[in-house]
Amino acid sequence: MSEITFTLAVSDLRVQLGEREVLRNIDLQIARSRSTAIVGPNGAGKSTLLRAMAGMKAGHQSQSGQVLLQGRPLQGWSSRERAQTLAWLGQNQAVAGDMSVYDVVMLGRLPHQGWLAPASAADHQAVQQALRQTHAWEWRQRSLGQLSGGERQRVLLARALAVQAQVLLMDEPLANLDPPHQTDWMLTARSLVQQGVTVVSVLHELSFALLADEMVILSDGCVIQHGRCADPATHRALESVFENRIQVRELDGHWLALPRMT
């Protein structure tokens, strides 16, 4: 059997939300054990694409085309098996505010637990590790509703990490995070990739997006560029999709997206 080098493969994906065609002719392959940033203007279809890759569908959504996860059509996966393999951090995810931080992160272990079975030592260890990674361990007894936006985001990130999945899809993971915790997120993502995890993130913070291995640029429901973050063609496409209101520059071996003021 040939080795599967792509964790996710999307072919001829079209998504319609109500009357609107939101994604058109998407063909995309996400390399295994790499980090990929999905960027593009507001409304380009980034969240819709990420949700489609996770097999999540809104009630008023119609979709055609195919999404393969580790070489198998998403529909062929049981929901439990899929939830063990693919972890998800959504935008504005609804979680009961009166749950404790610890219990929220333990929800990430549900795909690994038997029906009504108590949490195992491995589950508790995964929760503790994830809470420490996002510096949220101190608040484990507090309820989610008592936390600030950035603190809440770190708990939801911990829940996604606690799954210990091979694929991690995140929609705006840096939302509300202060600069040191944005950097922590980047380091965590890099360390996961080194351990073989495939990380895909929708990002508006372009300088963080440029730190990924690969970049997918969406515009008006289409992929207009998919390439290495260090590739000049990617930089040109990035500047162009944002109407040349930004410029990509190098500093100390890193690529930065800066506002163009003139």
Ligand SMILES: Nc1ncnc2c1ncn2[C@@H]1O[C@H](COP(=O)(O)OP(=O)(O)OP(=O)(O)O)[C@@H](O)[C@H]1O
């Ligand atoms: N329920 C809906 N019904 C119809 N159109 C919708 C619905 N939800 C979203 N859309 C439209 O789908 C398009 C893609 O939305 P999506 O959230 O995927 O964009 P995005 O690139 O993630 O945007 P942003 O950067 O603003 O988060 C947008 O034009 C949006 O207006």
